[in-house]
Amino acid sequence: MKGEQYLLLPGPTPVPDRVARAMNRAMINHRGPEFQEILVSVTEGVKKVYGTESKLLIYPSSGTGAMEAAVVNFLSPGDNVLAVSIGVFGDRFAQIAEEFGAQVEKMDFPWGEAADPEKIKERLEQDKNHKIKAVLLTHNETSTGVSNDVKAIKEAAGDHPALFIVDAVSGLSVVELKMDEWGIDVVVSGSQKAFMMPPGLSFLGFNNKAMTAYENNSNCKFYWDIGVGLEYLEKGQNPFTPAISLYYGLEEALKMMFEEGLEEILQRHNNYRRMVRAAIREMGLKTLAADGCASPALTSVIAPEGIGANKIRKMMQEEFDIVLAGGQKTLDDVIFRLGHLGYVRQLDLISVLAGLETVLFKAGYHIELGSGVKKAQEFLIDMHE
Numbered sequence: 031m032k033g034e035q036y037l038l039l040p041g042p043t044p045v046p047d048r049v050a051r052a053m054n055r056a057m058i059n060h061r062g063p064e065f066q067e068i069l070v071s072v073t074e075g076v077k078k079v080y081g082t083e084s085k086l087l088i089y090p091s092s093g094t095g096a097m098e099a100a101v102v103n104f105l106s107p108g109d110n111v112l113a114v115s116i117g118v119f120g121d122r123f124a125q126i127a128e129e130f131g132a133q134v135e136k137m138d139f140p141w142g143e144a145a146d147p148e149k150i151k152e153r154l155e156q157d158k159n160h161k162i163k164a165v166l167l168t169h170n171e172t173s174t175g176v177s178n179d180v181k182a183i184k185e186a187a188g189d190h191p192a193l194f195i196v197d198a199v200s201g202l203s204v205v206e207l208k209m210d211e212w213g214i215d216v217v218v219s220g221s222q223k224a225f226m227m228p229p230g231l232s233f234l235g236f237n238n239k240a241m242t243a244y245e246n247n248s249n250c251k252f253y254w255d256i257g258v259g260l261e262y263l264e265k266g267q268n269p270f271t272p273a274i275s276l277y278y279g280l281e282e283a284l285k286m287m288f289e290e291g292l293e294e295i296l297q298r299h300n301n302y303r304r305m306v307r308a309a310i311r312e313m314g315l316k317t318l319a320a321d322g323c324a325s326p327a328l329t330s331v332i333a334p335e336g337i338g339a340n341k342i343r344k345m346m347q348e349e350f351d352i353v354l355a356g357g358q359k360t361l362d363d364v365i366f367r368l369g370h371l372g373y374v375r376q377l378d379l380i381s382v383l384a385g386l387e388t389v390l391f392k393a394g395y396h397i398e399l400g401s402g403v404k405k406a407q408e409f410l411i412d413m414h415e
């Protein structure tokens with residue numbers, strides 16, 4: 031029997047029934063009072079998740095759209111930018127900035143490791159004349175399953191005036207991020223990761239310091255222009271036709287998030303991280319990221335010798351409808367990525383671990399069936415004691 035895809039991807043993530051049903055409603059006038067009420071309420075809701083009282087705009091795009099919005103509104107051609115990269119998404123941010131004329135200096139760290147705050151500190155200390163206008167940073171690097179310590183990196187930057195622009199598309203509400211408290215100037219996020227939503231909405235939060243950069247900005251922009259966005263937000267509207275159905279869904283998803291509690295959501299994901307890693311190790315497999323920087327959003331697992339990661343993924347889908355993500359770029363066929371962010375429950379993870387053991391066994395890998403599952407069950411018992 032073929033069932034629905036059982037998504038354990040680091041985006042798109044499973045959408046709860048409540049959210050799916052909320053979206054199945056008639057269209058309304060996007061320039062009327064009903065839409066205004068929803069827009070005001072979801073903007074406030076997303077700001078709470080960001081930990082900010084600053085400005086926030088919602089775009090009808092995937093996360094990359096808001097990354098581009100951050101670049102064209104806050105970076106001007108010729109600006110020196112330090113782009114810290116620990117994987118595919120860090121590279122993407124650097125590439126967008128370059129495309130729009132910034133002088134990008136890459137600071138790369140090996141894939142599977144986090145950025146070292148000391149190295150960033152050293153580089154910014156060398157920049158005595160403050161030529162570096164912005165630092166681009168990934169909160170949670172989805173391609174490797176590594177989280178950066180954004181708070182430590184911001185602290186290490188000391189009083190260097192560069193704008194801090196953070197891609198938190200897959201990290202927000204999974205890994206702690208307090209925009210205002212930590213002094214992050216711009217934060218980008220998206221709907222299809224921890225927000226338990228379908229793809230299609232992206233978020234851009236920015237503070238007064240970023241607004242000053244915007245006022246002096248000379249980049250080309252039209253659709254992404256935050257000036258126009260803010261002008262319309264005042265009236266409770268979007269400049270252009272918004273993705274109305276997705277707003278219905280976001281309203282419900284935020285309700286669910288606040289019912290669970292933001293602290294509780296962080297804790298749940300952290301438990302998933304520890305539980306999945308313990309089980310994976312018990313199966314004799316290795317994870318790409320070290321414990322100290324491993325992501326609570328997903329776990330990157332190195333496929334065993336002689337069995338490609340893509341073969342495991344294919345078998346998982348064929349046997350169990352379970353969809354895991356592959357490795358990107360140089361990690362293709364080397365790792366598979368097990369997403370555990372958003373609407374993922376304990377039982378989902380137990381099932382995936384059981385499926386994985388079965389598939390590994392069938393592929394000829396020496397494993398004691400039930401060993402990883404047992405470890406996960408023990409973790410759950412300990413956790414609740």
Ligand SMILES: *Cc1c(COP(=O)(O)O)cnc(C)c1O
Nearest residue numbers: 092093094119170172197199200
């Ligand atoms: C998913 C993701 C993005 C955005 O990708 P889209 O496909 O445009 O939504 C950006 N950064 C990170 C870290 C991501 O995980």
